[in-house]
Amino acid sequence: MKSDRRDFLKTSSLLASASMIGTGISLPSTDTLVRATKHARMKLSFRPYTLELKHVFTIATSSRTTTPVMLTEIEYDGITAFGEASMPPYLGESHETASAFLSKIDLSKHENPFELETILKDVDAIAPGNPAAKAAVDIALHDLVGRLLNQPWYNVWGFDKQATPYTSFTIGIDTEEVVRQKTREAEEFKILKVKLGRDTDKMMIETIRSVTDKPICVDVNQGWKDRSFALDAIHWLKEKGVVFVEQPMPKESIDDMAWLTERSPLPTFGDESIQGLADVKKAYGVYSGVNIKLMKCGGMREAHKMLMLARSLGMKVMLGCMTETSCAISAASHLSPMVDFADLDGALLISNDAFDGTKIIDGRVTLTDRPGIGVKKIR
Numbered sequence: 001m002k003s004d005r006r007d008f009l010k011t012s013s014l015l016a017s018a019s020m021i022g023t024g025i026s027l028p029s030t031d032t033l034v035r036a037t038k039h040a041r042m043k044l045s046f047r048p049y050t051l052e053l054k055h056v057f058t059i060a061t062s063s064r065t066t067t068p069v070m071l072t073e074i075e076y077d078g079i080t081a082f083g084e085a086s087m088p089p090y091l092g093e094s095h096e097t098a099s100a101f102l103s104k105i106d107l108s109k110h111e112n113p114f115e116l117e118t119i120l121k122d123v124d125a126i127a128p129g130n131p132a133a134k135a136a137v138d139i140a141l142h143d144l145v146g147r148l149l150n151q152p153w154y155n156v157w158g159f160d161k162q163a164t165p166y167t168s169f170t171i172g173i174d175t176e177e178v179v180r181q182k183t184r185e186a187e188e189f190k191i192l193k194v195k196l197g198r199d200t201d202k203m204m205i206e207t208i209r210s211v212t213d214k215p216i217c218v219d220v221n222q223g224w225k226d227r228s229f230a231l232d233a234i235h236w237l238k239e240k241g242v243v244f245v246e247q248p249m250p251k252e253s254i255d256d257m258a259w260l261t262e263r264s265p266l267p268t269f270g271d272e273s274i275q276g277l278a279d280v281k282k283a284y285g286v287y288s289g290v291n292i293k294l295m296k297c298g299g300m301r302e303a304h305k306m307l308m309l310a311r312s313l314g315m316k317v318m319l320g321c322m323t324e325t326s327c328a329i330s331a332a333s334h335l336s337p338m339v340d341f342a343d344l345d346g347a348l349l350i351s352n353d354a355f356d357g358t359k360i361i362d363g364r365v366t367l368t369d370r371p372g373i374g375v376k377k378i379r
């Protein structure tokens with residue numbers, strides 16, 4: 001087994017070297033990778049961090065001004081790699097739960113960081129749930145592997161860096177005055193995402209339409225309980241230039257949702273209904289598409305599998321986020337060249353970002369050339 005692994009490492013490193021000839025990017029030598037694998041050990045560490053939100057954030061079910069996150073690092077043979085768990089309170093994870101989960105992980109027993117499938121399966125088996133804490137390990141491990149290969153993940157996955165989508169900018173439920181102000185502030189963005197699901201839905205849309213006619217997508221966060229009401233609302237929204245509707249009904253309302261999607265003049269996306277890979281299969285015939293988020297599914301590896309399955313089923317895909325630093329946003333952004341819609345504004349909603357990474361430039365998700373997930377720690 002050991003010699004097989006060394007051979008694999010030699011081969012993958014040589015292939016990486018061959019593909020990079022002429023690009024001027026220096027790669028670790030074959031010897032470096034093999035030596036690292038034989039002697040170095042991965043060490044995971046983590047620290048709690050609290051994101052300060054620029055505006056009070058209100059959705060159909062809650063309001064808040066901060067988001068707890070856990071920042072992870074994996075050290076390996078002189079390299080430091082970064083990850084993050086974002087834990088909005090309504091999802092049930094916290095600094096305490098993440099700390100308890102991460103304390104149980106011993107990465108030093110794995111000799112080869114490239115064995116993502118084995119290592120992450122091992123991490124997953126420690127306890128059920130904890131998707132954000134698991135994502136924090138998954139992201140740091142992907143960052144490490146990318147750094148060892150000296151390649152950004154969009155290259156490892158074979159995605160076109162230039163094919164990234166525009167990101168939507170989220171406008172939460174608020175007063176007419178604040179909604180108008182936020183719409184004006186979002187001038188840079190080509191598409192707006194509006195939170196609906198309370199009795200202010202029409203006011204929200206009409207207020208935005210009094211400022212701009214750019215495309216809008218809406219997220220109802222399970223707020224509509226009656227399917228006929230939902231269908232009427234979607235017809236009205238289509239006339240107002242809305243392009244899709246996210247999680248219009250409660251996640252348990254599967255039959256009603258299938259009924260609605262069949263009749264809806266706009267694509268429907270499942271978000272709260274969709275956690276991991278198995279949910280993509282269940283969403284087929286119920287929603288037009290799925291909203292993939294690293295913090296729901298446990299990280300980049302599962303998200304990539306979900307993306308491929310959804311595509312193979314002919315479903316649409318959007319890529320979402322929580323409020324999170326540019327660490328988790330950058331990790332997700334490597335999938336963005338393959339999705340229909342991106343909602344990766346999470347780092348723009350906070351005032352104390354701890355990383356520099358993928359940026360939103362003129363509304364578009366803009367990937368860096370850096371290896372791994374492409375981040376630099378700034379705080």
Ligand SMILES: [Mg+2]
Binds near residue numbers: 247291
């Ligand atoms: Mg949503």
